[in-house]
Amino acid sequence: MRTPVYLVDESLIKENMRILRYVKDRTGCKVLHALKAYASFATFPMMARYLDGVCASGVHEARLGREEFKKEVHTFGAAYKDSEIRSILKYSDIIIFNSFYQLEKYHAMARKKGLQVGLRINPGYTEVSIEKYNPCAPFSRLGIIHEIFREGFSKHKNKIDGLHFHAMCEQNSDVLERILKSFERLYGLYIRGLKWVNFGGGHHITRDDYDIERLIRLIIKFKKKHRVEVYLEPGEASVLNAGVLISSVLDIVRNNAQIAIMDASAEAHMPDVLLMPYRPHIMKSGQPGDKRYTYRIGGPSCLAGDIMGDYSFDRPLRRGDKLVFTDMALYSIVKSTTFNGTNLPDITLVRESGELHQVKTFGYRDYRNRQS
Structure with missing residues (x-):
């Protein structure tokens, strides 16, 4: 996936x-x-x-x-x-x-x-x-x-x-x-x-x-x-609690803290995180310092404030790891944007049978067609 x-x-x-x-x-x-x-x-x-x-x-x-x-x-x-x-x-x-x-x-x-x-x-x-x-x-x-x-x-x-x-x-x-x-x-x-x-x-x-x-x-x-x-x-x-946003760690940089850069964006893909604001939950994470390894989690856009929050984990994050943001069916898909040319996340259903059904994928045309 x-x-x-x-x-x-x-x-x-x-x-x-x-x-x-x-x-x-x-x-x-x-x-x-x-x-x-x-x-x-x-x-x-x-x-x-x-x-x-x-x-x-x-x-x-x-x-x-x-x-x-x-x-x-x-x-x-x-x-x-x-x-x-x-x-x-x-x-x-x-x-x-x-x-x-x-x-x-x-x-x-x-x-x-x-x-x-x-x-x-x-x-x-x-x-x-x-x-x-x-x-x-x-x-x-x-x-x-x-x-x-x-x-x-x-x-x-x-x-x-x-x-x-x-x-x-x-x-x-x-x-x-x-x-x-x-x-x-x-x-x-x-x-x-x-x-x-x-x-x-x-x-x-x-x-x-x-x-x-x-x-x-x-x-x-x-x-x-x-x-x-x-x-x-x-x-x-x-x-409520019926959807998640799965995102991959693209890179990890350091600036007074460990910062994981994801392929999902708070600004583009979960805008209420910045608007409300609130800190979305990530599966198997804790508050900063609760677990051994603490990271700031941010998005790929050029917006300096494209930050989901600070989280701690039991083991160090690695490039390519997937993080799961919970409760993302509501007010995320309907509000997502292509800001900065960021691609929209795919939409996939877990059917009652357990089968994964990819409903929608997005690409360059979706970005381009909104601009002119």
Whole structure:
């Protein structure tokens, strides 16, 4: 197997799917996969057996969802373009608007195409600590705040089928419980007569310590109280711990420390490592100094900060060794770039049979065709 390569395990995704279907079966809610986190459609036929559809953020994701997942497509965009709205409506079942202006502008067109229409609101509460990942941070552009919603709802209520909020990031169901209290306090009066409420994403449902039973109680209680359909939009939870990025050591240099240069790049192949930032786990490694041999692990690009982090190992690294970065199915394949001309990693599936299936390879044409 050549490197770098994203290795995605279909059996592990299936385990996540079973957990999500358990929530569906217990509550009667609908679960959509968020394409922004993972869009490798080779696994969609299997995932579609468990979930109700996908949520998209624009025309290309909506089309991919319609053509490859082949079930419900819900699309939310911070703002839609005139040149794309017809295609978005073509591929979507529900469209969610981010302002009363865009609702008014495109509502009739959506209804003519037979779509349901929703509004994204700001629920007025969040516990996301990293501001760039906080959809309800001060001055957030995402979701209508209560003051504006209260002024505009009566004029537009006959145009609206449902409400959508998103206020979580990698969080447990106790956080959702507190968000729902704020949401119901601010927007509970407006739910009557609606068809659905979408609880958005950020639910880490397939994480080992996630309180699934609390989530189930919250959904059942909400549905019974308000008599609406409930949607969830997990992205990470669909593929959590179901993929790795395998990379080879190209060289080892020294500058006050041992530095291993890999054929995978933090900047190009796992950008959240630098954006969030966070230190990805490498199999059989420890924190610096925990094990006998410590190395700084970096990428091949010319960016000085193309660094994954500092790690220790039981034995010295050698040129040609392979390192395995864990939990790389989510927000890595979809965000990878060809910065610096760096080649994109291959994508390979581990089928349920254990067979390796190379889904995609990349080369010069992929780099060239993006430039001109």
